[in-house]
Amino acid sequence: MTFRILIDKKTLASIHSLSEKSQWIVKEKLKTLQEDPYPGAGGSGTRSNSDKERLYVHGREDTYRLHISRTFTAFYRIHEPEKEVHILAVMSIEQAHKRYGWF
Secondary structure, three states: OOOEEEEOHHHHHHHHOOOHHHHHHHHHHHHHHHOOOOOOOOOOOOHHHHOEEEEOOOOOOOEEEEEEOOOEEEEEEEEOOOOEEEEEEEEEHHHHHHHOOOO
16 A cells, blocks of 8 residues: 655745755655554554654544654644545654644
8 A cells, every 4th residue: 555645836946945965864754654654553663663653633633743863853744534644744853743733
């Protein structure tokens, strides 16, 4: 089951503002969501799945976060019927900790 990755225009611009190396790291990690966007699937404790977490925000659509290389965090939503993963934002981990609950 392959999911299509959709990236918000502002988010894409923020990714393009990163260094070339950081862009590559972020893009490669986002690609992993195509095959497995859900946390915990594929065996507990595996590195790729422990980096993903469902965020519980009262009254909001399910939002997930993905830690990328201990430097960045991506926030995303999964639209199962369409087999799409919508990337809402990519930011530093420090910025992300201030934004939990906003998505």
